[in-house]
Amino acid sequence: MNKKPIIIGVAGGSGSGKTTVANSIYCNFRDQDILMIEQDAYYKDQTHLPMEERLKTNYDHPLAFDNDLLLAHLERLMNRETIEKPIYDYANHTRATEVKQVEPRDVIILEGILILEDKRLRDMMDIKLYVDTDSDVRIIRRLIRDIKERGRSIDSVIDQYISVVRPMHLQFIEPTKRYADVIIPEGGQNQVAIDLMVTKIKTVLEEKSIL
Numbered sequence: 338m339n340k341k342p343i344i345i346g347v348a349g350g351s352g353s354g355k356t357t358v359a360n361s362i363y364c365n366f367r368d369q370d371i372l373m374i375e376q377d378a379y380y381k382d383q384t385h386l387p388m389e390e391r392l393k394t395n396y397d398h399p400l401a402f403d404n405d406l407l408l409a410h411l412e413r414l415m416n417r418e419t420i421e422k423p424i425y426d427y428a429n430h431t432r433a434t435e436v437k438q439v440e441p442r443d444v445i446i447l448e449g450i451l452i453l454e455d456k457r458l459r460d461m462m463d464i465k466l467y468v469d470t471d472s473d474v475r476i477i478r479r480l481i482r483d484i485k486e487r488g489r490s491i492d493s494v495i496d497q498y499i500s501v502v503r504p505m506h507l508q509f510i511e512p513t514k515r516y517a518d519v520i521i522p523e524g525g526q527n528q529v530a531i532d533l534m535v536t537k538i539k540t541v542l543e544e545k546s547i548l
Contacts, residue, residue: 341415343541344445344461348453348513349468350506351397352475352482354524358468358534359448361525365535369542370442372414376449378423379407383431391430397450397505404455411461417441443542453513463541466534467517468524472503 345362349355363373381403383391395401410420421436452458453465476498483489514520521530 340545342441342443342445343463343545344447345538346452346462346465347446347448350475350510351450351502352478353468353470355448355468357525358521358531359446361531362534363446366444369444371444372439372442373446373448376402376452378425379403380425394430395501397502399451399454399509402451404458408457414441414445450510453516454509459516465516465518466521467514468521469514470524
């Protein structure tokens with residue numbers, strides 16, 4: 338009988354360092370069967386909407402995500418079944434026609450800004466992490482990333498942060514901190530916290546006789 342995989346949730350605001358934390362944990366289990374599922378891949382399909390409507394999408398709101406599909410895929414992975422993970426096309430603000438085939442693994446890291454917001458997702462997780470980083474650090478990281486990687490202007494990044502990102506963070510993301518088993522301050526810079534989490538995950542795997 339196949340052992341059920343364990344699911345580790347890594348949440349936190351934009352620019353908090355949650356992806357760095359998730360990648361650090363991932364790298365510590367390279368010899369283990371492990372995979373990463375990004376909540377960003379599960380933004381809703383908007384093919385049916387005209388482009389002007391797609392441009393209005395609030396990507397920091399819970400309703401932007403297709404959690405029903407994400408849940409269905411996690412359940413398939415828990416049953417050791419292959420999934421076809423969607424790919425999001427940010428240029429066209431909708432789901433791409435291509436998908437990525439993902440094989441089941443012993444450890445699943447689920448990473449995203451709002452993974453702790455949905456109780457159904459929380460209930461599937463064995464360990465829930467929240468990466469907590471000061472807002473001034475997060476906006477600086479976001480500025481650098483969006484200007485370098487996405488060709489954005491400083492004004493557009495700041496305007497989006499003030500009008501959408503910050504209020505959504507305060508309303509929806511930060512309140513999910515109370516659901517976390519562990520809060521990691523300063524994200525990927527906190528090597529002690531990452532090391533402790535790796536040790537804890539190994540303990541859970543041993544308890545489930547997966548290691």
